Amino acid sequence: MIATQQKVATSTTDVFGAFLSRRGFVKTGGALLVGFGLVSADGMQKTDVAASGNTLNAALPESWIELHADNTILIRVGKPDFGTGSVFTAYRQIAAEELRVPVEAIRTVISGDTDRTPDGSGAFDFLQGGMPNIRKAGAYVYQALLDLASERLGVPKDQLSVRDSIISGGGKSVSYGDLVKNQHLNLTIPVKGDVHSMFGLTVEGNPPLKPVSEYTIVGKSFRNSVTVSKVTAKETWVTDVRLPGMLHARMVHPKTLGSKLVSVGPLDKARFPNTQVVVRGNLVGVVAPTEWEAIKAAQQIAAGTKWTDWKGLPGNERLFQFLKEDADWKSTPAETSKKSNGDVASALAKPSKKLSATYQRPYLKHAPIGPTMALADVRSDGTVYVYTHTQNPQALRSGIAHMLSTSVDRVVVRTFAGPGHYGRSNGGNAGAEDEAVILSQAVGKPVRVQWMRPEDFQWSTQSSAAFSDVEIGLDAEGKMTAFQIDHYMPAMQDDRLVGAILAGLPTIPAPNEQGAVIGVRNDVHDPWIYDGTPAVLERAYGTFQIGQKSSALNVGLRDHSLRTPGQYQQNFPRELAITEAAVLAGADPLQFRIQHAREKRLIGVLESVRDASGWKPRSEPPSAVNGLKRGQGVSALFRGGSYWACVANIAVNMTSGAIKVERVTVAVDPGIVINPMQLKRQVEGGTVMGISMTLLEELRFDESGVIVNDWRSYPIATVADLPEIKVVLINRPEVGKYGQGSEAANALAASAIAGAFLDATGKPARRLPLKPDYVQALLRA
Amino acid sequence: MATILVNGVKREVQAPSDTPLLYVLRNDLELSGPQFGCGLAQCGACSVLLNGKEVRSCITPLAAVGDKEVTTLEGLPTRWAKQRGLSADQAAKTLHPVQETWIEEQAPLCGFCQNGMIIKATELLERVASPTLAEIKEAFTTSGPSPHLCRCGSYTAIIQAVQRAATRMVKRSDVL
Numbered sequence: 013m014i015a016t017q018q019k020v021a022t023s024t025t026d027v028f029g030a031f032l033s034r035r036g037f038v039k040t041g042g043a044l045l046v047g048f049g050l051v052s053a054d055g056m057q058k059t060d061v062a063a064s065g066n067t068l069n070a071a072l073p074e075s076w077i078e079l080h081a082d083n084t085i086l087i088r089v090g091k092p093d094f095g096t097g098s099v100f101t102a103y104r105q106i107a108a109e110e111l112r113v114p115v116e117a118i119r120t121v122i123s124g125d126t127d128r129t130p131d132g133s134g135a136f137d138f139l140q141g142g143m144p145n146i147r148k149a150g151a152y153v154y155q156a157l158l159d160l161a162s163e164r165l166g167v168p169k170d171q172l173s174v175r176d177s178i179i180s181g182g183g184k185s186v187s188y189g190d191l192v193k194n195q196h197l198n199l200t201i202p203v204k205g206d207v208h209s210m211f212g213l214t215v216e217g218n219p220p221l222k223p224v225s226e227y228t229i230v231g232k233s234f235r236n237s238v239t240v241s242k243v244t245a246k247e248t249w250v251t252d253v254r255l256p257g258m259l260h261a262r263m264v265h266p267k268t269l270g271s272k273l274v275s276v277g278p279l280d281k282a283r284f285p286n287t288q289v290v291v292r293g294n295l296v297g298v299v300a301p302t303e304w305e306a307i308k309a310a311q312q313i314a315a316g317t318k319w320t321d322w323k324g325l326p327g328n329e330r331l332f333q334f335l336k337e338d339a340d341w342k343s344t345p346a347e348t349s350k351k352s353n354g355d356v357a358s359a360l361a362k363p364s365k366k367l368s369a370t371y372q373r374p375y376l377k378h379a380p381i382g383p384t385m386a387l388a389d390v391r392s393d394g395t396v397y398v399y400t401h402t403q404n405p406q407a408l409r410s411g412i413a414h415m416l417s418t419s420v421d422r423v424v425v426r427t428f429a430g431p432g433h434y435g436r437s438n439g440g441n442a443g444a445e446d447e448a449v450i451l452s453q454a455v456g457k458p459v460r461v462q463w464m465r466p467e468d469f470q471w472s473t474q475s476s477a478a479f480s481d482v483e484i485g486l487d488a489e490g491k492m493t494a495f496q497i498d499h500y501m502p503a504m505q506d507d508r509l510v511g512a513i514l515a516g517l518p519t520i521p522a523p524n525e526q527g528a529v530i531g532v533r534n535d536v537h538d539p540w541i542y543d544g545t546p547a548v549l550e551r552a553y554g555t556f557q558i559g560q561k562s563s564a565l566n567v568g569l570r571d572h573s574l575r576t577p578g579q580y581q582q583n584f585p586r587e588l589a590i591t592e593a594a595v596l597a598g599a600d601p602l603q604f605r606i607q608h609a610r611e612k613r614l615i616g617v618l619e620s621v622r623d624a625s626g627w628k629p630r631s632e633p634p635s636a637v638n639g640l641k642r643g644q645g646v647s648a649l650f651r652g653g654s655y656w657a658c659v660a661n662i663a664v665n666m667t668s669g670a671i672k673v674e675r676v677t678v679a680v681d682p683g684i685v686i687n688p689m690q691l692k693r694q695v696e697g698g699t700v701m702g703i704s705m706t707l708l709e710e711l712r713f714d715e716s717g718v719i720v721n722d723w724r725s726y727p728i729a730t731v732a733d734l735p736e737i738k739v740v741l742i743n744r745p746e747v748g749k750y751g752q753g754s755e756a757a758n759a760l761a762a763s764a765i766a767g768a769f770l771d772a773t774g775k776p777a778r779r780l781p782l783k784p785d786y787v788q789a790l791l792r793a
Numbered sequence: 794m795a796t797i798l799v800n801g802v803k804r805e806v807q808a809p810s811d812t813p814l815l816y817v818l819r820n821d822l823e824l825s826g827p828q829f830g831c832g833l834a835q836c837g838a839c840s841v842l843l844n845g846k847e848v849r850s851c852i853t854p855l856a857a858v859g860d861k862e863v864t865t866l867e868g869l870p871t872r873w874a875k876q877r878g879l880s881a882d883q884a885a886k887t888l889h890p891v892q893e894t895w896i897e898e899q900a901p902l903c904g905f906c907q908n909g910m911i912i913k914a915t916e917l918l919e920r921v922a923s924p925t926l927a928e929i930k931e932a933f934t935t936s937g938p939s940p941h942l943c944r945c946g947s948y949t950a951i952i953q954a955v956q957r958a959a960t961r962m963v964k965r966s967d968v969l
Contacts, residue, residue, distance in 0.1 A: 095903030095945055235899060242904035243895040243911060244888060245826040245866040252825045303820055304812045381830050381838055381906045381944050431830075432903030432945055465831040689899055693950055697902050700946025723835040723942060730940035731933040734948040 025159055027199065029217040030152040032159065035196040044197040045075040046153055047130070076130045076149050076201075077107070079157075083177050083189040084119045085111065089146060090212050092124025094135035094403055095432040096694055096754045097236035099123045102138065102686045103146050104237075106750075109229045110150030110222050111157075112174040113188070121237070124402075124427035126409045131203070132212025134404030134438045140214075142653050142683065142749025145203075151219040152201045160191045208410040208420060210439060224684060224745045231743065233689030238429065250401040250428035253387050255458040260303040261451050262310035263444075263461065264296040265471050266514070268716035270322025270563035277316020284309040290454040293516035294565060297451045299459055307464075323715035324562035325569065332372050334558070335479055341500060341553040344525050349536035354547030359494030363485030367593050371482065371585035372779040373762075375711035376475040377726055378574050382431030383468035388448035389458040396423045400445050401430025407440035407507070412449055415512040415519055434701075434755075435573040436473055439507030443472050446519075447511035466721035471510065473572035474711050474718075476501045480585035485547075490597030492608055494547040495540075497589070499582050502555050503532040506570040513567060522560050523571075532556050537578030538586055538759075539650045542608035552582075569713065575701065579651060580759035584780065587647040587763030592776050600629040601767060602646045602659075616742060617657040617679040618648060624740045625659035625677035634772055636666050642674075645767025647760050652752030654682040658699075658760035661735075662768040669787035673703050673733070673765060678757060679740040683747030691753045695739045698757025704729035706762040710781050797858045799824075800868030801875070810856035815839045817855050818865060826866025826908045830942075837909035837941035841865050842872075847916040849938055866908045869915060891915050891958045898954040902945035909941050914955045922963050929955050 025032040078086040087107055093099045100121055108115045122128050124135075131145050138144065157179065162169040167181035174180070177188045202216040224230075241247040266273070273294045279287060287309040290297040298313055300306035326334035360366065386400040396416065402408045405425040413420045436442050448461040463471070478501035485494040503523035512519040523532050534554035559568030576583075594604035602622050609615050621627070627644060634641050640663045648657045661675040676699050685691060708727050712719050720726040762780055769777045775790045796805050799822060806821045813832075818824045818841070827850050830838030834849040841850045842864040864872050869892060874884030888896075891914045901907045910933070917924055917932040924932070929952055934940040943951070 095901075097902075235896070236901075239896050239899055239901055239904075242901050243866075243892045243907060244870075245824070245908070247825065247904075249825060249828070249905075251819070251828060252823075254823075302808070302812075303816045304809065379944055381836060381903075381942060382828055383830075429904065431828075431905035434944075462829065465833060465835075693899055693902065693947070696949045697946035700948055701944065704946070722833055723831060723939065728942060728944060729946070729948075730942065731930050731948045731952070732935075732940070734930075734952070737949055 027152060027156045027159060028219045030156065030199055030201040030219070032156045033198045033200070035198065037194055038196050039194070042081045042192045042194045042196065044079040044153065044156070044192045044199060046077040046149060046199045046201060047075045077153055079153065079188055079192055081189045081193040083117060083187060085113060085117050086120040086122065087118055087146065088122045088129040090124065090129045090131040090133050090406065091138060092135050092403065092405060092427040093238070093429065096138070097238065097690055098138040100237045101234055101690050103144065105229045105234060105686055106144060106147050107150045109227055110147055111154055113177045115229055115234055117177060124405050126405050126425045130213070132207035132209070132406035134210065134407065136403065136435070136438050137652065137752065139652065139750040139752055142751065145213070145215045147221065148215040148217070148219060149201060151221050153199060155219055156199050157188055157191060161186055164191060208406045210404065210407055212406060224748055227745070230684060230686050233687055236690065242429070247429050250399060250430040251382070251385060253399045253428060255387065255389055258387065258458040258460055259299045259301060259455060260306040261297050261299045261448070261459050261461045262306045263447055263463065263467065264298065264310055264314045264317055265467055266294060266565065267319035268322045269559060269567050269569070270324050270565055270716070271319035272564045274318035274320060277313045279309060279313055288455055289313060290451050292450060292454065293514060295447065295450060295511055295514035297447060297461070299451055299455050320564065322564060324559040325713055325715050325717070326558065327714050328374065328710070328712050331374070331477060332479060335477065335500060339502070339555045341555050344532045344554050347533060347535050347552045349540060349550035351540035352549045356494045356496050356547040356549040359547040360483055360485045360496065363493060364488045365486040365596050367482065367484040367589060367596055369482050369589060369592065369776065369778055370479060371588060372479045373477060373581050373584055374780060375477045375569060376574060376705055376709050377469060377711055378433045378436040378472065378475065379726060379728055380431040380433040380468070383463040383465055384443040384472065385430070385460070385462045386445040386448040387458060387460040388445065388452040390449060390453040392456070394418060394422055396449060398423070398425045398445055398449060399428065400425065401428055402440060402442060402445065403437040404440045408445055411440045411507070411509055411519065412446060415446055415509055415517045416449070417518060434575045435577055438573060439505060441507065441509050443510060446509035450511050450515050450517070469720050469722070469726060470718040473506060473570040475574035475577070476504050476571040476581065478581035480582065482585055482589040484589060484593045486593060486597050490599050492542070492545045492593060495542070495545050496549040497586060499534060499536065499552040501534045501578065501581055502571055503557050504571050504573055504577055505530050506557060506572060510567070513565060522566055523557055535578060536582070538582035541611065541614050541648060541650050542590070542605065543610040544608040575698070575755040576651065576759040579649070580762065583647065583649050583759045584762045584766070588766045588776065588778065591645060591767040591770060595770065602627055603629065605646065605648060613655045613681050613744070614648065614650070617655045617681050620679035620740050620742060621646070621657040621659050621677050624679065624738055625661070625675070627659055630771060633774060639665060639667055641666055641772040643768040643770070643772025645764045645769070645771055647763035647767065649756060649759055651756040653749055654680055654751030654753065654756060656680050656756050656760055658764045660761065660764035660768045662765055662772065664769060664772045664787065666791060669784035669791065671707055671765070671769065671782055671787060673707070673735040675736045675738070676761065676764070677738040677740070678760065679742060680753070681742040681744055682751030682753055683744050683749045685741050685743040686750055688741055691741060692739045694754035695757045696737050698755055699737050699761060700729055700734065702758045702761025703733060703735070703765070705758070706765050706780060707733070707782055795855055797855070797863060798860065799863045800865060801871055806855070808855055810854065812855050813851050814841070814853045814855055814858060814863070815850040818850060824865050824867055828905055828908055830906070834938040836906070836939065837913065837937070838906050840909035840912040842912060842916060845916065845919060847913050847937060866911060869911070889915065890961045891918065891954070894954040894957040894961065898950050898957060900947055900950040900954045902947050906941065906943045910943065910951050913941055914958065917955070918959055918962055923959050924955070926952070
């Protein structure tokens with residue numbers, strides 16, 4: 013790599029493709045600041061400053077990493093925290109490890125504000141294939157510090173060693189702080205990508221990484237730094253942000269998903285003298301000085317507002333018949349998985365035994381504990397500030413700019429802690445942000461839009477329903493000779509701004525054949541793991557959003573990814589079918605999986621979960637004890653570099669049909685375990701959410717829209733549903749990468765619980781949720 | 794205008810008497826503990842103690858508060874200090890044991906529901922010194938107008954934090 017002289021620098025050093033420049037002596041303080049230069053298509057040629065459209069500039073203090081003269085460090089990351097705490101725990105640990113500093117030296121983590129963080133992207137895939145940006149950025153900084161120390165101490169770089177921010181060699185030493193004292197140092201590291209895209213910027217190049225065998229910080233259970241503020245009421249939640257002159261708003265949303273506004277209901281001005289009603293197209297907002305006045309006025313207006321009628325949904329009772337018989341699965345080509353191989357048709361033509369079955373999963377809600385809320389301030393100079401809890405601030409920023417037909421430079425998105433919503437806003441918006449912007453622009457003041465509980469169920473996106481057809485062939489020895497699965501799921505990712513749609517303002521198109529993000533295409537999201545199977549065919553078919561094309565609003569059952577998107581829809585049919593095949597073969601379902609696995613990490617998690625759960629191969633069907641039959645079930649998956657296996661132990665009430673999950677054991681091998689305590693808590697949480705989805709959750713809708721509107725009509729798991737949960741973490745430093753934690757646990761429960769139900773009762777439960785009436789019907793059949 | 798006693802301090806508020814206490818606490822008094830979750834007393838995110846009893850501030854009108862004392866998440870350290878007769882100096886450095894164990898057990902994930910969880914745990918432990926697992930589960934499910942809901946699924950950590958807090962509070966009772 014050849015260093016190119018940068019015009020403002022007094023000297024420049026090439027650091028493994030990054031560039032360290034010195035801008036002369038400063039009287040007080042001093043720092044090393046890290047910015048980025050974009051890598052162009054033809055290689056490593058750099059621009060001097062930041063990507064266009066990003067307000068960050070490597071020459072300004074708002075940089076990626078700041079190392080100060082007092083040895084403290086600040087890091088900035090584009091991904092906001094969404095409750096897993098990864099930016100405050102794992103990112104700190106990874107950065108501290110590469111920088112060779114104590115975790116405590118990283119005093120500040122700024123995350124997720126578009127004007128204060130460099131790299132964009134969202135609150136998902138925090139570990140970025142095992143190579144999060146912060147790991148490489150830290151590695152570049154470390155090399156730059158070694159270069160500086162080598163020069164200062166007059167000792168060759170390879171003879172230096174570092175411990176806790178002190179560089180030593182040749183009997184001399186210097187601290188990081190002393191190296192940067194009175195200096196103005198800029199390190200420009202190579203990146204590529206689009207900061208406003210879903211995935212943001214990626215650090216390029218290959219700076220030497222700290223050998224995993226020398227790790228002292230990654231692998232320890234550091235606490236999440238924001239826990240203290242959250243339990244002592246010192247956190248600034250998104251719900252706490254107040255601006256001078258701020259007004260409160262409530263929305264009056266259409267009566268159905270296809271209704272147009274006929275007339276706005278009257279407002280009693282004597283009762284609500286300070287309330288304003290904003291109408292733009294089909295968007296109706298009620299704005300008032302106090303929250304309670306906004307709520308009451310909105311109720312009054314809603315009661316008198318008239319909408320056209322619309323019926324364009326099949327209703328949830330007829331959903332699967334509609335998906336099977338009426339939905340268009342042909343307009344977009346099917347995707348075939350990379351793991352598909354062998355002659356499945358021949359193998360299925362004359363098997364010794366064969367399983368053919370269809371599996372169904374309903375629509376689900378993200379169901380955050382707090383309904384969506386945002387505060388927007390459209391200022392008289394046309395700049396827009398949005399204060400919100402979004403997973404993808406840069407994507408929201410570009411969506412808002414698009415809606416207002418302005419440039420992204422005019423829009424700033426600031427993120428705050430808020431109620432987790434598990435994927436709903438990974439493409440930018442959660443629902444209220446654009447409405448707050450529209451209302452603020454209309455009234456010329458900052459406006460806070462808070463959705464009420466019924467709206468959060470009825471006007472937010474949902475996780476797609478899906479069904480899958482499976483065929484499995486077994487030979488005379490009970491071995492799988494062929495596995496075929498066809499997955500069907502409506503478009504999963506609608507990132508349109510619903511307020512923009514209602515107001516008739518620009519936003520991206522509805523998911524279509526061309527696709528905004530992924531369009532109507534479906535993918536095989538659940539990677540095949542049983543490599544000992546000779547013939548495999550996995551296909552995925554997509555279709556349009558249900559109801560969208562006939563809706564006058566161009567809005568149907570808007571879908572959006574929910575934890576392990578697509579994968580949990582597909583893991584349930586695959587894993588339950590594997591269990592059914594094992595039973596058909598007369599084999600133990602756990603041993604059957606091991607027999608068909610080739611990857612040693614997969615076999616490892618299966619053996620771990622077998623031992624930790626006390627799994628016993630079944631010699632005869634269970635008999636009822638006190639009206640209960642007990643069973644055990646197993647599931648496995650691969651996600652984001654991590655192998656997972658789960659055993660559920662359940663009790664089925666043979667009279668009432670109630671299922672009680674008594675014990676869940678989860679084994680995970682993520683490669684390098686970064687923080688055992690935080691990973692364990694994430695796995696426990698995901699397990700509970702998975703149980704909730706399996707036993708309780710189903711979005712009910714009629715021909716006009718969603719009919720669930722509160723926690724009684726859409727119940728989720730409570731403390732009463734909590735089983736004993738055992739988590740086994742398998743640390744494999746030799747893998748050299750960090751696999752994903754958290755959300756994968758969500759996908760494991762359904763297939764393990766349904767497997768346990770089959771074990772207890774001999775009946776396959778191929779449709780979720782496993783509610784008592786469905787279970788009773790299965791038991792009678 | 795009404796005067797209400799919040800976290801040991803009398804506060805004058807201008808809000809109409811039918812305003813739910815939640816909005817008074819959040820908007821008029823700028824407290825950030827109680828959260829808006831449903832407005833229907835179905836989730837528990839908005840919980841506060843009213844004379845030591847857990848209530849849902851989202852459906853409790855300001856007029857119903859009267860001269861009862863409201864304790865929010867912010868007021869738990871002072872409440873604990875008062876119960877234990879700690880000096881002002883000690884009190885300033887104190888967290889409620891429930892808050893301490895919530896940190897030690899790393900209970901919150903997104904944390905939005907945890908205000909209500911902590912308030913409910915405090916109510917329980919003031920009433921029952923060493924609750925059984927069944928009593929803890931009952932507190933968070935059937936004891937009030939609705940179960941306390943956590944969508945992130947932090948229930949295991951919550952139970953462990955309550956058990957740890959119970960042990961600590963009993964021990965400190967012996968000492969004091």
